[in-house]
Amino acid sequence: MSTLLEVSGVSVSFDGFKAINNLSFRIGQAEMRAVIGPNGAGKTTFMDIVTGKTRPDEGRVLWGERSLSLLGLSEAQIARAGIGRKFQKPTVFEDQSVHENLLMALQGPRGPWSVLFYRPNAADLARVGELAAEIGLADHLPRKAGELSHGQKQWLEIGMLLAQDPRLLLVDEPAAGMTPEEREHTTAILVEAAKTRAVVVVEHDMEFVRRLNCKVTVLHEGAVLAEGSLDHVTADKRVIDVYLGR
Template sequence: MSALLEVSGISKSFDGFKAINNLSFSINAAELRAVIGPNGAGKTTFMDIVTGKTRPDMGEVLWGATSKSLLKLSEAQIAREGIGRKFQRPTVFEDQSVADNLVMALKADRSPFAVLGWRPTAASRDRVSELATEVGLADQLSRLAGELSHGQKQWLEIGMLLASDPRLLLVDEPAAGMTLAEREQTTTLLCRLAETRAVVVVEHDMDFVRRLNCKVTVLHQGSVLAEGSLDHVTRNPDVIDVYLGR
């Protein structure tokens, strides 16, 4: 099986500091992966490179069946290729309803005239209802996004990303600030999403990672230190030394 995303030998320095050091990573089309590591391990820079926010000094980032180079594309073009990123803090339109947030995220012609003349259709209403159901907000459609709990805002933002039918989702610390019930619901959601697309979860919370029950990649000093099941990597002496502590 060829990988959906293939990152090969990327390096990136900022003012002499090597944030990414010859890092290679791949993920298949329907796979859930957790990425863990201490602060400064390169997790954010890795996501920045995949999404086009940062250019590596060397290496390659290849995408899809045709192994298209993402390094030749802008951030907007990479997003249109089907790579969605959810940052740690939810960014939703708080003074708009849940339904309106989802409507704004739908795939549509974004030219000025098309936007001015746009009216909801039966298909767009159905899609909004579908997305809300998928992320557990079917009964919250009329509520203002600002009234939602922290966890619900996270789900709404995931729903907004799903509106553009991404093939790869990069999700940064989704469990942070959630109640136990919200974390369990988030685990279920991410596992279900990974049945039909690639999902990379960057997370510090080991209990949450264990619930995901997926392959884990450990980063340290900008490189892959270990990879495998959570039990496998947490028994690795190097991972214990640099990340878990003895």
């Protein structure tokens, strides 16, 4: 499988503290990956570097078939290159309907005002229907996003990211605060998405990670401590000592 994203020898310090320490990581074109590790392991900083929010002190971050360096690009340029990120707290337009939220996302970063004067075509409306079905909100299209449950808002935000057709989706703790049923549905959404794109999930919930049934990367002190199946990494004595044994 050809590599989509390659992070190589990346380090970054904040006030003398090495948040990322010679980190190397790669993911293929259509692959699911879980990233786990204790608090302060560098999971969020890793996502910040890939999305251009944080500039590393050294190392390379290469993207796509042409090995484009992401380090010189702005956050907006990286998003346009095909990297989407979902933060822990869902950010949806609460006063707009599910339908309007998805339609706005299809329009890309043109802002809410342009949507007021925009007339969707048949292809856009069909795509909104497809996305709503994919995230399990087809019956909720007319509802205001603010009325949705926490889990449904998370799904809507994933749908809004998928509307922009990213090649890599970075998802931060999607299972947090969800009911068991919502967690199960979230798993299904992400597993389906990973059939056609790369999906990296940062998560603490081991049961959720097990359901994803994918390769796991364990970070510790800003570097990769172990990598492999969940059973493989959870049997690793170093992982038990620094993370699971706590």
